[in-house]
Amino acid sequence: MKQRDIKMMTPTTIGLIVVMAAGALVAVYRLFKGLGAATNLNNLWPWGFWIGMDVLGGVAMAAGGFIIAGAVYILNWKKYKPIVRPAILNAFFGYVLAATAIFFDMGQSFRIWHPVVMWQVNSIMFIVAIHVVLYTTTLGAESSPMLFERLKMMGAYRFMNAIMVPIVLFGVLLSTLHQSSLGAVYLIIPSKLSPLWYSSRLPYLFLVSAVFMGLSMVSFETILSSRLFNHPLPVEILRGLARGSLIVAGFYFILKVWDLVAGPGIGAAFAGSFTANMYLLEMVIGVMLPLVLLAMPKYRTGINSIFSVNLLVIVGVLINRMNVGIFGLAEYASRFGVDYFPSLMELILTAAFIAFAFFGFKVSAKYLNLFPETEH
Amino acid sequence: MSMNRRDFLKAAAVGGGAILASQAVPADASMPRELPPEAVGILYDATLCIGCKSCMVNCKIQNSVPGGALYLPDRKELPYDFSSPDNIWDDARDLSSKTVNIIKVCKNGTGEHKDETENGFSLVKQHCMHCISPACVSVCPVSALRKDPKNGVVYYVEDRCIGCRYCMLACPFRIPRYEYESANPRVRKCQLCRHRYDAGKYSACCEYCPTGASIFGKVTDLRKEAAKRLTLKPGEEYSFPVQTVDSKEKSRRLVSKYINHLYGMKEAGGTQYLLLAGVPFEMLGFDKNITEQVLPDLTWAYISKIPAVIATVLIGGAATWAVTRGRNKDKEE
Numbered sequence: 001m002k003q004r005d006i007k008m009m010t011p012t013t014i015g016l017i018v019v020m021a022a023g024a025l026v027a028v029y030r031l032f033k034g035l036g037a038a039t040n041l042n043n044l045w046p047w048g049f050w051i052g053m054d055v056l057g058g059v060a061m062a063a064g065g066f067i068i069a070g071a072v073y074i075l076n077w078k079k080y081k082p083i084v085r086p087a088i089l090n091a092f093f094g095y096v097l098a099a100t101a102i103f104f105d106m107g108q109s110f111r112i113w114h115p116v117v118m119w120q121v122n123s124i125m126f127i128v129a130i131h132v133v134l135y136t137t138t139l140g141a142e143s144s145p146m147l148f149e150r151l152k153m154m155g156a157y158r159f160m161n162a163i164m165v166p167i168v169l170f171g172v173l174l175s176t177l178h179q180s181s182l183g184a185v186y187l188i189i190p191s192k193l194s195p196l197w198y199s200s201r202l203p204y205l206f207l208v209s210a211v212f213m214g215l216s217m218v219s220f221e222t223i224l225s226s227r228l229f230n231h232p233l234p235v236e237i238l239r240g241l242a243r244g245s246l247i248v249a250g251f252y253f254i255l256k257v258w259d260l261v262a263g264p265g266i267g268a269a270f271a272g273s274f275t276a277n278m279y280l281l282e283m284v285i286g287v288m289l290p291l292v293l294l295a296m297p298k299y300r301t302g303i304n305s306i307f308s309v310n311l312l313v314i315v316g317v318l319i320n321r322m323n324v325g326i327f328g329l330a331e332y333a334s335r336f337g338v339d340y341f342p343s344l345m346e347l348i349l350t351a352a353f354i355a356f357a358f359f360g361f362k363v364s365a366k367y368l369n370l371f372p373e374t375e376h
Numbered sequence: 377m378s379m380n381r382r383d384f385l386k387a388a389a390v391g392g393g394a395i396l397a398s399q400a401v402p403a404d405a406s407m408p409r410e411l412p413p414e415a416v417g418i419l420y421d422a423t424l425c426i427g428c429k430s431c432m433v434n435c436k437i438q439n440s441v442p443g444g445a446l447y448l449p450d451r452k453e454l455p456y457d458f459s460s461p462d463n464i465w466d467d468a469r470d471l472s473s474k475t476v477n478i479i480k481v482c483k484n485g486t487g488e489h490k491d492e493t494e495n496g497f498s499l500v501k502q503h504c505m506h507c508i509s510p511a512c513v514s515v516c517p518v519s520a521l522r523k524d525p526k527n528g529v530v531y532y533v534e535d536r537c538i539g540c541r542y543c544m545l546a547c548p549f550r551i552p553r554y555e556y557e558s559a560n561p562r563v564r565k566c567q568l569c570r571h572r573y574d575a576g577k578y579s580a581c582c583e584y585c586p587t588g589a590s591i592f593g594k595v596t597d598l599r600k601e602a603a604k605r606l607t608l609k610p611g612e613e614y615s616f617p618v619q620t621v622d623s624k625e626k627s628r629r630l631v632s633k634y635i636n637h638l639y640g641m642k643e644a645g646g647t648q649y650l651l652l653a654g655v656p657f658e659m660l661g662f663d664k665n666i667t668e669q670v671l672p673d674l675t676w677a678y679i680s681k682i683p684a685v686i687a688t689v690l691i692g693g694a695a696t697w698a699v700t701r702g703r704n705k706d707k708e709e
Contacts, residue, residue, distance in 0.1 A: 036556030043472070043553050046541035074693050076700035107539020107554065107561040111518075114538050118518040122407055124675055125542045126517035127682070165697060173689040177682060184678040188511050188546045191665035203678055336550065336661070 006229060006366040013362065016355040023352020026345045030104055040343045044333045047105075049342035052325030054101035054350055056182055057318045058094050060206075063214030065091020065139060066168075066175035073168040082234055085146060085370050086225065086361075087218045092139040093360050097353045099132050104349065124185045131178035138171040146368045179210040186324055194328040195264035196279045201255070202324075208255055209286075209317050212248045215241050216290075216313035221361075223307050229365055233303060242306050245313070246294040253287050278319070278327045286316015407672045408523060409509050409645070411595055415528035416568065417506060417648030418579060418590055419598040421605070422660070423491050423632035424616060425499040425589035427479055431581035435477040435566075436466070438580035443571030445476050445532070445564060473555040476566045477503040477581055482660050491632050491654025498653055500660040501581070501590060504551045504566035505640060506530050506648035512543035512552060514672035520563070521552075524570070528595070528648050531567045539563075548644055548666045568648075582619050593621030595648050602638045602652055605631070645670035 030038035041048050068087035071077045103109050115129035141160065148157035160167075183206030186193055199205070219241040226233045260266060269279050290309050299305035326340070333340065364370055436454045439446040446455050455474035456466040468475035480502060485495035510530050513521045520537035523530050539561060544552045555561035569579040577583070582592035591598070601621050608614055610633040615626035632654055639657045640647035643666050651657070658664045 032559055034557060034559040034561060035554075036558075039556075041556060043470075043544065043556075044550065046544035046554065070693075074697045074700075076697070102540075105540075107541065108537060109539075111536075111538045114536060115517045118536060120517055120519045121679065122514040122672060122676065123517045123542070124678070125515060125540055127679065129517055169690065169693045169697070172693060173686060176689055177685060181678070184675065185542075187674040187678060188515055188671050189548075190669065190671075190674065191548045191663050191667070192545075200674070200677065332663075335663075 006362065008362075008366065013359065016359045019348075019355040020352050020359065023349045023355070026349045026352070027104055029345065030349070031109060035105075035107060038343065038345045040340055040346065042338055042340065044336060044338040045329070045340035047325060048340055049326070049346045049350060050101050050105045052322045053318070054353055055098045055105075056321035056325050058098040058101065058353070059179065059182060060210045060213045060317055060321060061217050061314070062091040062094025062098070063175065063179060063210040064218035065094075065142070065214070066172050067211060067214045068218055069142060069168045070172045073165050074172065079240065080237060082371065083218060083222055083237055085143075085368075085372065086221060086365075088139060088142045089146075089364055089368075089370065090217065090221060090357075090361065092136070092143050093357045095132065095136045095139055097357060099136060101350075101353060102132070124181055124187070127181045128178065128185065131174055131181065135171065135174040135178055138167060138174060141167050142171060146364075146370065150368055175210075176207065180204065180207040182206050183324075192329055192332045193324070194275050194279075194331055196260070196268055196275060197324045197328045199259050199263055201259055205252075205255060205259065208248065208252045209320055212245065212252050212313055213317040215245045215248060216310040219245070219306060220310035220314060223303065223310070225361075225365065225371075229371075231371060235303065238303060238306055239301050242294060242300045242309070245290070245309070246300060249287065249291040249294055249313075253291050256283065256287055273331070275327060275331050278323050282316055282319040282323055285312055286320060290316070407509060407514055407676070408525070408528075409670065411508055411646065411648075412524070412526055412528040414526050415508075415595040415648055416578075416593065417528075417595040417598055417650060418568070418582060418592055419602055419621065419650045419652070420501045420590050421616070422498050422500055422589070422651065422653035422655075423634065424587045424627075424629075425479070425501065426587055427481065427499045428586065429479050430584040430586065431501065431590055432468075432475070432477055432479060434580040434584035436475075438569060438572065438583075439476065439567075441571075444569075445567045446474065471502060471551065471553050473553045473557070473562075473564045476553070476564055477501065480661065482655075484655070484659055493655045493659065496655060498655045498660060500651075500653070502551075502661065503581075504530060504568070504649065505549050505644075506566075506568060507644055508646040508648065509644075509670045509672055511546040511548065511644070511671040514675060515542045515546040517542070527570070527573070529568045529570045530565075531570055532563055532565065534562050537563060546671070548663060548671065550663075578620060585619065588616040588618040588627045591617055591619060591621050591623070595650075597621045598650055599638070599641070602650055605652060606634055606636055606638065608634075642668045644668070 026038065035041055039048060064087045068080055068084050071080050072084045103112055106112060115126050116133060120126045145157050145160045148160065180203035183202035186198065186202055187200065190198055219238055222234065222238060260269060269276055290312050293299045293305060293309050299309070436446060438444060440451065440454055441447060457468035457472055457474045459467050459469050468478055471478055480500050481497055482500055483497045484493055487495065487497040489496040491498050506529060508528070510523055513523050513530060517540065518536045518538055520533050521530060521543055522533060541554055543563060544554060552563050552565045554563055572578065578592040582590045598621055608631045610631055612631050613628060614631050615628045617623040618625045618627050634652055634654060635656055637657065639651040639662065640649055645668065653660060
């Protein structure tokens with residue numbers, strides 16, 4: 001098998017490597033000097049940018065893996081087979097990065113294995129930890145045929161393919177639970193989180209928005225990698241994903257509005273406060289604009305408009321995660337006089353994670369058979 | 377097999393809706409909901425407090441020994457909390473990783489009259505509430521925070537803690553504090569001086585309180601004492617016990633006016649630290665959004681559904697695969 005014709009030493013790649021190196025320095029500094037030296041976290045803001053962006057956002061961005069794998073292996077929609085490998089690999093990177101972010105966010109990083117042996121079934125954090133471990137392993141297994149193929153280990157390759165359906169089903173189960181349990185993390189703080197986001201329906205909202213995000217993410221990276229790596233656009237696949245996005249967008253919109261009406265009421269969204277405006281921003285960018293655009297066949301089928309919608313959804317759901325994880329707590333914390341804004345080091349480490357994902361994906365695209373159907 | 381994809385999606389939607397509509401259920405049996413049999417606690421009466429902060433001094437001294445809530449093996453002096461530039465006084469402004477018990481002054485308007493709301497002020501003593509059903513214990517993934525099944529003290533097992541700080545997010549009273557300044561950090565909070573009980577001693581803060589503002593004792597006795605005080609008329613004389621609820625030593629003085637509310641009786645499902653005051657508790661920094669909701673129940677409503685989700689996804693997924701596989705083969709052949 002030949003390696004793809006992808007240039008490695010481009011200015012972009014060098015930029016990515018520089019950002020990753022800066023992140024590595026921050027990581028070392030954080031481990032030796034502690035959280036107080038590296039971050040702006042404090043006693044009223046125990047969780048900040050790393051949890052809101054890297055963990056909540058990163059895991060939602062990885063949802064495409066279980067959706068496409070489930071569609072191809074469980075629903076047997078073979079049409080989507082060409083994108084199953086990149087989708088799973090993307091999810092694998094997402095989870096590895098979320099786990100790495102958790103490692104550096106924990107005060108006692110080297111006890112990261114504790115939850116695996118010290119079970120505490122009342123804790124959502126325990127459930128989340130177990131899922132990260134199991135699902136990252138599952139994604140590794142789902143990606144392994146690519147590697148075995150490259151290493152010409154055909155026995156292992158055939159074995160993994162033979163047991164792929166149960167592995168994928170297990171992955172779908174873990175993802176359903178993990179995406180929803182990240183929302184369930186916040187069920188315990190009814191007095192702290194703004195009622196614009198606090199709701200007993202948080203687990204469902206997280207699950208549905210993760211599916212929404214996952215579809216957009218897969219479509220986004222399919223278009224992006226087609227352009228970057230010069231292979232033909234799978235137009236029918238992209239249109240199929242857009243149709244799926246429309247259905248999910250409609251469902252998510254109804255769920256969000258129901259949640260607002262049943263909770264603080266429509267008026268709360270128009271209170272004019274910073275918190276209310278963040279809610280409106282999330283709703284307009286991440287829910288309403290995508291829904292309106294996807295509802296019109298012209299925009300649902302055009303590749304450029306699909307790409308724009310994908311961007312809206314990705315940014316919108318990221319804003320949602322930041323709202324639940326950070327901005328939704330601002331009114332509570334400022335009532336007790338403490339603010340939070342991420343430190344430069346928090347931002348650098350996050351930037352390094354994102355750079356690593358792009359870099360890793362590029363290396364994989366070069367050395368692994370990531371797009372089998374486009375190679376003839 | 378007659379179930380097509382449309383039917384399956386319909387069934388899944390109905391199942392999802394049923395889960396969505398069901399109500400919260402009580403938490404797992406391992407999470408306590410009732411006051412433990414020998415529960416101990418503290419009753420703080422803000423109208424008796426003179427703000428001398430002796431309780432804070434003895435708290436730091438007694439908790440800096442092995443087993444104490446502020447103990448650090450290599451710490452040479454007491455964990456002073458400097459907040460003025462000259463670093464002379466231990467003058468904590470809030471709870472911190474070095475201060476797990478604090479006396480605060482809360483003012484309203486001009487703040488002239490003690491224990492009055494209008495242009496008044498009140499003192500308040502802030503430390504762990506030792507909840508009957510603690511959110512921090514329920515969220516800890518490694519049981520580093522625990523509730524003693526007998527005396528109900530919420531305590532910390534340092535070696536288990538991974539430092540996720542979920543306890544800090546979950547606590548409605550903003551109690552757990554973190555050693556952000558350290559590369560080997562711990563959570564710090566009041567443990568009601570549980571390391572002193574074996575020697576026949578009790579909470580350090582109550583031991584040094586000269587007026588009986590903080591008294592230690594069995595929670596059932598503390599509740600009775602508090603209920604009695606709420607029936608007293610302002611201006612009459614009463615013998616307030618000092619140090620412990622069953623103490624022989626009393627402080628005889630005039631009764632102030634109370635707000636008719638024993639804080640901690642019902643809040644967040646009830647706490648073992650109870651407070652009386654002459655002003656509303658919201659003025660003393662207690663979050664108005666705290667209700668009688670038992671917080672771990674909110675989480676358990678989700679966790680208890682996990683087995684059903686596992687069964688649904690595995691059975692539904694396998695069935696879907698079996699049905700769609702056949703159809704797909706037809707197409708390919």
